Amino acid sequence: MKKKMRILWLSAIACNGNTHSFLNYPYMEQFLDDFEFIYHPVIDSEYSLKDIVSKEITCDILLIEGAISKEFKRADVSVVDIIEKYSKIVQKIVTVGTCATFGGIFRESGYENTSGLHFDQEEPSENFQDLLDKTISVSGCPVHHEVLVNTLYAIKKEVALKLDNFLRPKEFYAYTVHNGCTRNEYFEYKVDNHRFGELEGCMFYDHGCQAPFTHGSCNKILWNEVNSKTRAGLPCMGCTEPTFPRQNLFNTKKNMAIPENLPVGVGKRVYLTLAGISKAFKIDRLEKKLFDD
Amino acid sequence: MIKLIEKIEGEAKLNFNFKEGRIDFVDIEFMSTRNIENILRGKNAFDALVINPRVCGICGHAHLIATVQALESCYDNLELSNKAKIIRELTLNFELIQNHFKWFYLTMLPLFGHKQEILKATYPSQLMGKAIAIFGGQYPHTSYAVVGGVVCEITEIDIIKLQHYMVETLKFVEENLVKTKSENFLTCEDAGALLDFEGDLPDILRQIKKENLLEYGKSYDRFISFGHNSYFKKGKSLKTKVTHNISILHVKESEVPSSFAKNVSFKDKYYEVGPLARAMVNKTPLIADANKKYGDSIFSRILARVCEISQLLQHSKELIKDLDLSEESYIEPSMDISKLSSSGYSAVEAARGTLIHKVEIENGMIKNYEIITPTQWNLSGGTKDKHGVSQKAMIGLSDVKTAELVFKSFDVCSVCTTH
Ligand code: SF4
Ligand code: SF4
Numbered sequence: 001m002k003k004k005m006r007i008l009w010l011s012a013i014a015c016n017g018n019t020h021s022f023l024n025y026p027y028m029e030q031f032l033d034d035f036e037f038i039y040h041p042v043i044d045s046e047y048s049l050k051d052i053v054s055k056e057i058t059c060d061i062l063l064i065e066g067a068i069s070k071e072f073k074r075a076d077v078s079v080v081d082i083i084e085k086y087s088k089i090v091q092k093i094v095t096v097g098t099c100a101t102f103g104g105i106f107r108e109s110g111y112e113n114t115s116g117l118h119f120d121q122e123e124p125s126e127n128f129q130d131l132l133d134k135t136i137s138v139s140g141c142p143v144h145h146e147v148l149v150n151t152l153y154a155i156k157k158e159v160a161l162k163l164d165n166f167l168r169p170k171e172f173y174a175y176t177v178h179n180g181c182t183r184n185e186y187f188e189y190k191v192d193n194h195r196f197g198e199l200e201g202c203m204f205y206d207h208g209c210q211a212p213f214t215h216g217s218c219n220k221i222l223w224n225e226v227n228s229k230t231r232a233g234l235p236c237m238g239c240t241e242p243t244f245p246r247q248n249l250f251n252t253k254k255n256m257a258i259p260e261n262l263p264v265g266v267g268k269r270v271y272l273t274l275a276g277i278s279k280a281f282k283i284d285r286l287e288k289k290l291f292d293d
Numbered sequence: 294m295i296k297l298i299e300k301i302e303g304e305a306k307l308n309f310n311f312k313e314g315r316i317d318f319v320d321i322e323f324m325s326t327r328n329i330e331n332i333l334r335g336k337n338a339f340d341a342l343v344i345n346p347r348v349c350g351i352c353g354h355a356h357l358i359a360t361v362q363a364l365e366s367c368y369d370n371l372e373l374s375n376k377a378k379i380i381r382e383l384t385l386n387f388e389l390i391q392n393h394f395k396w397f398y399l400t401m402l403p404l405f406g407h408k409q410e411i412l413k414a415t416y417p418s419q420l421m422g423k424a425i426a427i428f429g430g431q432y433p434h435t436s437y438a439v440v441g442g443v444v445c446e447i448t449e450i451d452i453i454k455l456q457h458y459m460v461e462t463l464k465f466v467e468e469n470l471v472k473t474k475s476e477n478f479l480t481c482e483d484a485g486a487l488l489d490f491e492g493d494l495p496d497i498l499r500q501i502k503k504e505n506l507l508e509y510g511k512s513y514d515r516f517i518s519f520g521h522n523s524y525f526k527k528g529k530s531l532k533t534k535v536t537h538n539i540s541i542l543h544v545k546e547s548e549v550p551s552s553f554a555k556n557v558s559f560k561d562k563y564y565e566v567g568p569l570a571r572a573m574v575n576k577t578p579l580i581a582d583a584n585k586k587y588g589d590s591i592f593s594r595i596l597a598r599v600c601e602i603s604q605l606l607q608h609s610k611e612l613i614k615d616l617d618l619s620e621e622s623y624i625e626p627s628m629d630i631s632k633l634s635s636s637g638y639s640a641v642e643a644a645r646g647t648l649i650h651k652v653e654i655e656n657g658m659i660k661n662y663e664i665i666t667p668t669q670w671n672l673s674g675g676t677k678d679k680h681g682v683s684q685k686a687m688i689g690l691s692d693v694k695t696a697e698l699v700f701k702s703f704d705v706c707s708v709c710t711t712h
Contacts, residue, residue: 013327015708016302017350017433023395023415024422024432032411042300042399044409049299072325075297075304105347109327141347142434196439197377197623199446223431224423226454232430233444234437237343245344248337250439291448 004033005156006059008052008086009040012079013106013114014066016041018097021142024224025149035152041065053077061155062090067099069111080127083117087128092155093117093135096148101137101166102242119166122242137167141239146221147172166242168215173240176264177211180219181230187212190278191286196233199290203235204259208250210238212263296693298700300400302351303707305672307700309693316690318677326553326711333662338364338630338654341662342436345650348664348712351395353433354388354425355643356650356664361438363650366637368440368626376620377442379612382522384425385641386605386612388432390462391418392644393568393602396704397470397493401595404698405500413493417465424458427451440630442623452613463606470494475603484583484596494599501592510591510699512686514584516570517559517670519544519640519647524608527640529564530573533581537574541640541649546665549673553711556673556681557665565589565682566646566670567703569597577604589686591702598704631657643667645704668710671703 011019019041025031037045038059039052047057053075062083070080087093095117098104102116115125118135136155138147151169154161162170178187186194186202194201203209211219214236218228230236238244253260262271295308308320329348333341345360346353358381365371398414422432428445429435437444463475471478472491481487488499501507514532519541521527528537539559546555556563564570569589572580579600583593638651646667653661675681680688683703687696 011303013325015327015347015350015353017347017353020350020433024419025415026419028415029412041302042395043411044300044399044403048297049304050297076324105332105344106327108332109329110331142350195623195625196444197442197446197621199448218431224419224426226423227426227430229430229435229437232426232428232435232437233446234430234435237436239434245340247340249343250339 004036005061005152006038007035007040007061007063007152008038008057008059008090009063009065010074010079010082010086011041012064012066012068012074012100013072013109013111014097014099015106016065017142018065018148022145022148025145026225031149034156049075053082056085056089059086059089060091061152062086062093063096064093064100064117065096067103067106067109067114068117069114071111072114083128087131087134090134093131094148094151094155095135095137095139097143098139098141098239098241098244101139102244104141105245119242132167135167136161136163136169138172139166139168139240140216141244144172144217144221144223147217164215172217173215175215175217175220177214177216177218177228177230177236177240178263181211181228183230185286188278189281189283189286190275191283193287198233200286203230203233204252206252207235208248208252209235210241210246210261211236213261214238214241215264216240294693296697298697298705301701301705301707302349303711305705305707307696309696314691316688316696319684319687319696321554321672321681321684323554323707323711327708329712330662330664333659336659338633338652338657338659339440341652341659342439346434346436349706349708350433351392351706352388352643352645352648354385354429354435355641355648357436357438358385359639359641359643359648359650361440362639362641363637363652364440364654366639367633367635367652367654368628371441371626372624374442374620374622374624375615376617377622379616380428380443380445380447380622381438382524383609383612384428384437386524386609387421387424389642389644390602390605391421393598394418394421396644397595397599400701400704401497404701405497410493413469417462420458420462420465424455427455439623441626442621444623446622447616447618449618452616452618456613459606459609463603466603466606470599470602475607478600478603479607482578482582484579484586487579487596494596497595498592501595506695507587507590507592509690509695510594510686510702511588512565512682513563514589515562515564516573517564517566517647518571518574518642519649520642522642523612524605525571525642526575528574529559530570533573533584535574535576541638544649544665546663546669554669554672556675557669558673563673563675563679563682564670565703566667567594567598568601569594570646571642572597572600591699594702629657630654633657645706646670664712666706666710666712668703668706672705672710
């Protein structure tokens with residue numbers, strides 16, 4: 001029998017959204033042939049949480065979901081202590097989701113010094129320095145099942161993944177979410193006529209779409225294999241980023257009519273120049289309904 | 294004796310007191326909270342649409358719908374198209390369905406000594422996830438329902454895709470859960486007759502009977518359900534007497550010293566919420582019959598929940614026929630949220646029962662937010678002279694293992710309970 005990789009799935013301050021996003025992975029049978037959970041919040045495992053905290057069970061990957069605070073306990077043991085124990089024996093640590101990576105929504109949950117494993121939003125945290133080499137972050141609120149599962153396979157196959165500054169695999173996070181949105185043309189030609197409830201229009205101008213400055217593959221690999229927020233008509237909330245959640249999420253923050261946050265790498269002046277030129281296009285097809293009579 | 298109950302979207306501690314070999318009292322303790330209500334305070338009201346689905350990874354969509362309805366109730370004359378209403382109802386139905394599959398195959402089966410059926414849980418729930426994603430862009434954690442409607446536009450082709458996911462899910466039900474045409478299941482009015490069917494559900498029901506578990510899990514036989522829509526009715530049921538005029542004003546939340554979960558009562562009494570409660574209030578013949586024969590036992594509770602899968606699939610099929618694609622998906626509210634100071638509430642039916650959201654807004658900012666989750670109703674820890682619903686159901690049992698089965702038959706969700 002081939003050896004399965006053993007994973008400990010540890011939830012800290014979380015909503016279990018990553019757990020359920022993971023359950024959306026379509027090739028689960030194959031996955032469970034290649035990996036086994038020594039503990040998982042939903043899937044049955046050989047060990048109980050009590051075993052996990054009271055003993056030291058051999059395992060290859062420590063997977064952490066949820067924001068981390070010394071004060072937060074699982075089965076009466078601080079999650080920090082559990083992490084410390086298992087991080088020593090595993091080959092790799094994966095922070096799953098934005099809370100475990102940057103703190104995310106539950107950074108504000110009121111526990112002492114709550115943050116991600118290595119980052120407190122954008123700031124590198126002082127704890128767990130010795131684990132930096134072992135960690136891969138797959139941020140997102142929730143993580144995309146394919147991003148998580150394929151990262152685990154990369155670990156299994158000992159692929160040297162290139163990581164960005166936040167330890168995220170470039171394979172998934174080098175793209176911006178804007179890539180592949182069906183509304184791209186409205187962005188390109190600066191057609192700022194978006195209204196909710198329509199197939200047309202880009203939400204960057206008024207409705208807070210953060211996709212041009214959010215790293216992720218949502219519009220490349222799609223969610224549930226069928227769609228994405230921005231394709232459906234919902235602005236990207238920037239959920240893979242250290243800044244998630246920002247405030248006033250359905251509105252574009254502007255300074256003198258220019259969006260305050262511009263696409264990654266684009267300067268204000270160039271943007272203005274470009275916007276001026278693009279506006280000259282006046283493309284009839286984009287001013288009208290896509291499916292017109 | 295203290296037992297840590299695991300894999301309930303977190304944990305709970307049950308502290309059992311035995312007297313003469315039987316459970317005399319159970320103290321239920323939830324050990325942590327995430328203070329979502331505090332997180333919301335001071336934020337822009339619409340941001341609650343993004344934050345609240347993150348209360349819970351498995352029923353986050355119900356939290357979204359509850360949020361949008363609570364916010365909308367703050368407006369005076371807000372317009373909502375029928376199309377938007379139907380779409381919201383559909384996606385919420387799909388979430389309920391995926392929950393029920395996961396609960397049956399992941400949580401219930403092992404309690405009856407079987408292996409978890411992971412693929413049987415994930416395959417149909419993935420289909421339901423896709424169905425939600427057609428409208429919402431993704432599942433879990435979309436925020437596609439916004440004040441004034443839904444953000445998506447739907448085409449005929451989307452509907453065709455949607456119908457495929459639904460037919461495929463129905464097929465799964467007919468080939469696995471209850472092996473018969475679902476019309477036969479849906480029109481069956483005799484709970485006893487169900488035992489003659491084939492399938493994973495009848496198997497479990499037969500096992501309950503064979504192992505003499507029919508008496509287990511009975512509580513007050515008192516049910517309540519607040520979230521009404523085109524399928525569910527609002528009302529309470531007391532020994533099969535159903536009344537519909539109940540008000541949320543009589544729902545009270547109170548602190549429990551030992552636990553992060555607050556108690557919830559209606560006119561000072563504890564009520565069961567969830568699929569069994571909904572079916573009793575809706576007077577679904579099959580479930581009413583089960584209740585008559587086997588009371589509010591695990592038999593009725595499990596049957597009611599699984600039965601809801603077929604009912605909601607059937608009802609969703611009808612709902613789609615009522616969709617008029619030429620209507621607006623979204624109608625912009627006439628008043629800007631930043632000018633709004635008001636308060637409101639909502640009640641929707643989540644997989645595990647009635648979910649209530651209450652909000653207070655000041656100039657478009659959240660001043661106060663309160664969430665009452667289904668699990669709070671069912672699992673409130675009462676006192677020795679006034680037991681909570683699940684507490685009462687565990688009293689008199691002679692072993693902890695059966696107590697765990699009874700406890701989990703209410704489908705505990707720790708993250709929701711302690712939001
Ligand atoms: S809606 Fe967002 S993702 Fe789509 S084109 Fe506009 S900015 Fe890009
Ligand atoms: S579209 Fe944006 S908010 Fe939505 S999942 Fe992708 S990164 Fe997160």
